[in-house]
Amino acid sequence: MRGDRRRPAQVRFDDAAEVMVASGIVDVDYVAAQLGTTFASPLEAARAVVDAGDVSPHPLFEAQWIGRRRSWQRAGLHPVLWYVAERRRRNRIAPHPLVDPRIIFAAYPEARHHPYGALSYWLGAAGPGTPLPTRILPRKVSWSTYRAAAIDAATQWREEVVRERPHLVGPMPALPASLGTSPAVTVVMAAQDAGPLVHRTVASLQAQSFTDWHLVAVDRGSADDTAAVLQGVAAFDERITVVREARCSEAHALNVALEHGTAEHVAFLPLGREWLPDMLGDLLAHAHHSGAAAVVAGAGAVGRSRHELLGGRPVDLATALLRRDAVKDVGGFDEGLEGAVERDLVLRLTRDHEPLAVDVPVLRRPEAPHPGFADDWDSVVLERQLVDWDAAARKQTDEALVSHVMPLGPEPRRTVEWLGSVPREGSELVLVGVRTRRAHHVLAASIAAVISGARFVSVPAPVSLSVATNVGIVEATGSTVVLVRPEAMPPRQPIAERLAGVLREPGVGLAQPLVVDLDGVVLSAGARFTAANPHPELFLAGLPTSDAVRIGPCEVAAPAAPLVALRTEAAVGLRGLDARYHSVLAETDLGLRAHRAGLGATVLVPDAVITSRTAYAEPERLIGAMASLRPTVLAGPPPPTDRSRDQLRTAGLEVTDERSRRVAADPEDRTAPSVLVPELVLRAVEGIRESPPRLRWAVDIASPAAQRGDRWGDTYFARSLADALERRGQHVAVDRRDARQRDSRDHDDVLLVLRGLDRVTPRPGLLNMEWIISHPDMITPDEVAGFDLVYAASTSWSARVSREWGTPVSPLLQCTDTRWFHPDRAEPDTGPALLFVGNSRGIYRYAVRSALAIGADLTLHGNDWTDFVERDQIASGGVDNREVGVLYASAGIVLNDHHLDMRRDSFASNRLFDAAACGARILSDRIDGLEEIFSGLVLPFDNEHELARLAKPPYDAFPDNETRRQIATRIIAEHSFDKRAETLIDDAVRALLARR
Known part of the structure; x- marks a missing residue:
């Protein structure tokens, strides 16, 4: 653009409006609903979107949903312009939770070549009645239906959240519709060795009623966990950027933070300071209304004019908002000064610009109560206005319905996960938003509006999570209510009906699932109390889930979980969660009150499992909550009798002692607030001399935790082996990759590593066994030398490395689970002619490529x-492992192949044993020993010509049906998981007895 002196970023933002219109990603009515105005044309609406910043141009485009860490900001582009220009990835990016590009491409293959991507093509092809391209919704929802819901949600957000608020002191100007940049404010933070302060400080920023901000936190080479905590917070809020620097001055760190900012205004938030919720919005309104380069609120004797600053009054940038270009014009912070860098900057900044002093309350009072409580009594007062318990008590509820009540957390993706996971039959989901950001509010409200049984309730007042939960309780229409905190991930299997069933049992007041962390280790199985200590302990914390399952459903003193279930009548009668608790221990307090009111005990349901994204509580918040709970425990009747010793005995563990563990806000500071929490000292009950011997096994596998690892073959293999060991009286925990460092492994007798992709370090004090089932190229002599017993799923490889490395490696072939794989699963030749069941592993596998090449x-x-x-x-994208046997038994031919090193070293895959146990005909790449093991059920093919010949009916190269059935019977007898379990147990018992 010749002669145009605008900055490149400004030119690109101007282009964005025209690109929006050209791509079709602008909806005039939707933009109008967000901004509270009308537009004469799509281009006018698009320009308003660009000017306003955090506004979405279309109901199916949400900037918060694309570009991890706001990629468009780093590129200096408007999000729409970034999305349509991202040529390499554009066709795979979902611009909205209800837009799945894969569905669009399946219906319209030509959409892959559209100049503006999948969404633009779909908008051009779709009509009002076209179903949305999504898998999230339980039923088809038309585009016009969702559009209407999104416009209603945007209108509601505008009316409830962006309305002008009366201020406490002095006139309060309104924020203009256009703020110039998005984000409108860059918040900078310099952090060093202050890890315990991170969560509370950042939480005050995340609680701001004005949400279009970007935090740049610079870690100054902290020696403690400050950087790690900042990274953890940033992982759940894409508005936060963490920059790592070596040890440096605060001035340098602040200058680095300023360089990462793009907003028109900049605010400063030091660790340990906390802003009131309206701080940013109020100061920004004054800044835009006045045009001042510096707006200073101040607290106490802080200087708020140049005269006061020159007179010696202190400078507090935590109470100021500065214009970023003015800060850059004066050169930022002077890194040559030893101290007083804030005063120096403000004096230079105000040389030509007198600061605007305003009467705006900005900082939280230092006399605020403990962080376990709500910040003050405002929540209690507000609850009286928001929650009508008497009306709720008169309301009729549906006995067949379970109501989930969940206050929204800071992350929209988590809300959408819950919206897509709650069963539609017999369940409802009540989402409660507390002063939510525009994107989150509109997404939650609009998606909930088109899902049967989902509702969104907006609470514009700044209340605690407990009050928000209570708002949801009185909205619930089911006779059972499940209270969910935002950190709870949707369960992989529905658990609501299971919990509701437990609540129907006599004497049960609340039901809690087993809570695990992201590694799959128990985080909480409820709270336990002792007679001598009013503070609760998290029952079974740190143990594998198998111990909880072995104990079974049992009574605990009170719940301690981000998800609990109780009868709605009981929740209303107890007046819900105590409004003074922010979140931590609110459920525990509820369970204790239910017990005292005679409403029943709390029951742990270990076969219902949920995962928590975070630890149960940060130490500082936990300390405050325990200080609040202590008087209640001491004043009232004692908590239910502690039965943990007997329960642990059921799991094969005995209590040898009980001690107190100190939980401190700052473990390095002896004067920091702390509490003593009871802790049981455990050891495993010695079972090796029982008849039959009983051992505790930790089976270690390379699969990742949660759903990511559910489709790994290692996971199915380990489960089947664990079941076989359990059938022989063993206690078995399957530890995936993320859980292998759990401290409770010290209670185990045997560590059995199923060697896949990961090398695992043997555990001192345990009998360390390794079974190499794949990837022999990754094995080294020093690895096998570190284990007490080593096995390999290849006879020839075991013999060779034993001879060459001098460490005994015993052959132990892979095997099959005879519960799911046997000839009676289906009639032969009634299923697929040529079958392959397996993931691609990121490669075009030999067997599949060869089959398609011959046109099979x-x-x-x-x-x-x-x-x-x-x-x-x-x-299909996969078959339940328990149903694969039906396919194998019915198929004409089952295909198989191996990794290159497994083929070379004759590691027969698990698929061969599964298919052979079904009596299937199997074609595989060539490895040694196929005939000896499978007696003609498995034939090798070396090229596509051989595959075409062998895969052609009537399959003369294979034995007849009766002979194949006889061979399958032998495979089942010799190569089952039960047979392998016998070998492993016998060898482990002999080795342990010899050691002792």
Whole structure:
């Protein structure tokens, strides 16, 4: 653009409006609903979107949903312009939770080549009645239905959240519709060795009623966990950027933070300071109304004019808002000064610009109560206005309905996960938003509006999570209510009906699921109390889930979980959660009150499992909550009798002692607030001399935790082996990759590593066993030398490395689970002609490639194949492992292949044993020993010509049906998980007895 002196970023933002219109990603009515005005044309609306900043141009485009860490900001682009210009990734990016590009491409293959991407093509092709391209919704919802819901949600947000608020002192100007940049404010923070202060400080920023900010936190080479805590906070809020620096001055760190900012205004938030919720919005309104380069609120004797500053009054940038270009014009902070850098900057800044002093309350009172309580009694007062318990007590509830009540957390994706996971039959979801950001409010409200049984309730007042939960309780229509905190992840299997069933049992007041952390280790199985200590302990914390399952459903003193269930009548009668608790121990207090009111005990339901994204509580918050709970415990009747010793005995553990563990806000500071929490000292009950011997096993596998690892073959293999060991009286925990460092492994007798992708360090004091089932190229002599017993799923490889390395390696072939794999699963030749069940592993696997090359009628089940084959060639994304045997037994031919090193070293895959146990005909790449093991059920093919010949009916190269059934019977007898379990137990017992 010749002669245009605008900055490049400004030019790009001007282009964004025209691109929005050209791409079709602008909806005039939707923009009008957000901004509270009308527009004469799409281009006028698009320009308003660019000027306003945090406004969405279209109901199916949300900037918060794309670009991790706000990629468009780093590129200096408007999010729409970044989205349509991201050529390499654009077709795979979902610009909204209800837009799945894969569905669009399946219906419209030509959409892959559209100049503006999948969404633009779909908007051009779709009509008002076209179903949304999504898998989240339980039923088809038309585009016009969702559009209307989104416009209503945006209008509601505008009316409830962006309305002008009366101020406490002096006139309060309104924020203009256009703020110039998005984000409108860059908040800078310099942090060093102050980890315990991070969460509370950042939480005061996240609680701001004005949400279009960007925090740049610079860690100054902290020696403690400050950087790690900042990174953890940033992982759940994309408005936060963490910059790591070596040890440096505060002035340098602040200058670095300023360089990462893009907003028109800048605010300063030191660790340990806390802003009141309206601080940013109020100061920004004054800044835009006055045009001042510096707006200073101040607290106490802080200087708020140049005269006061020159007179010696202190400078407090935590109470100021500065214009970023003015700060840059004076050169930022002087890194050559030893101290007083804030005073120096403000004096230079105000040389030509007198600061605007305003009477705006900005900082939280230092006399605020403990962080376990709500910040003050405002929540109690507000609850009286928001919650009508008497009306709730008169309301009729549906006995067949379970109501989930969940206050929204800071992350919209977590809300959408819950919206897509709650069962539609017999369940409802009540989402409660407390002064939520625009994107989160509109997403939650609009999606909930089109899902049967989901509702969104907006609370514009600044209340605690407990009050928000109570608002949801009185809205619930089910006779059972499940209270959910934002950190609870949706369960992988529905658990609400299971919890509701437990509540129907006599004497049960509350039901709690087993809570695990992201590693899959128990985080909480409820709270336990002792007679000598009023503070609760998290029952079973740190133990594997198998110990809780072994104990079974049991009574605990009170719940301690981000998800609990109780009868709605009981929740209303108890007046819900105590409004003074922010969140931590609110459920525990509720359970104790239910017990004292005679409403029943709290029951742990260990076969209902949920995962928490965070630790149960940060120490500082936990200390405050315990200080609040202590008088209640001491004043009232004692908590229920502690039965933990007997319960642990059921799991094979005995209590040897009980001690007190100090929980401190700052472990390095002896004067920091702290509490003593009871803690049981455990040891495993010695079972090796029982008849039959009983050992505790930790089976270590390479699969990641949660759903990511559920489709790994290692996971199925480990579960089947654990079941076989358990059938022989053993106590078994399966530890995935993330859980292998759990401290409770010291209670185990045996560590059995199923060696896959990860090398695992043996655990001192345990019998360390390794079973190499794949990837022999990764094994080294020093690795096997560190284990007491080593096995490998190859006879020839075991013999060779034993001879060459001097460490005994015993052959122990892979095997099959005879519960799911046997000839009676289906009639032969009634299923697929040519079958392959397996994931692509990121490669175009030999067996699949060869079958498609010869034009075979291949039935393919598995994940991650779309990069190699057409979508219509994939039968499914995977089959339940318990149903794979039906396919194998009915197939004409089952295909198999191996990793290169497994093929070379004759590691027969688990698929061969599963298919052979079903009596299937199997074609595989060539490895040694196939005939000896499988007696003709498995035939090798070396090229596509051989595959075409062998895969052609009537399969003359294979034995007949009766002979194949006889071979399958032998495979079942010799190569089952039960057989392998016998070998492992016998060897482990002999080794442990010899050691002792």
